[in-house]
Amino acid sequence: MTQSRSLSAVEAAANVLVGWCTAFVTQLLVFPAVGLQAGLGQHVTLSLVFTALSFVRSYVLRRAFARLG
Template sequence: MTAQSRLDSFMEALTNTLIGLIVSTIANFFVIPLVLGVHMTHGQNIVLALIFTVISIARSYILRRAFNGRSVWLSVKLGASFYWMLARSKRYRFL
């Protein structure tokens, strides 16, 4: 099995996230008023979905690159080490 290129990783993350953008925009239109009682305009709904979309693209790309070319176990260990480091930090006591 050959490793994905950075462009392929980015395109996969982008495609996955754009589909998520469509689904979340539609879901937010119905869920936020029902659960939170907050009524948002279509523009506000789209801006909120776009913010989370940018975050999701970055997350997907970083995770894909972390797992690509490395064993899954090494990537999990690195993630656990990072989480442990944050949890021990006084600044991130909520973890």
């Protein structure tokens, strides 16, 4: 049984959402600890850019492995 493209997208989105929450909180805690200052809007923008890249990466890898299997 193979996974459909839409289910691959849903799985990737769920994975990225959990990753985004983790990364966002980590960013809020780590930036000040290493001397980086960013406003809330900057944190959101930066995390959304990385989230979009992570989603694309997850989806492409999932489809590549689905094709191999």
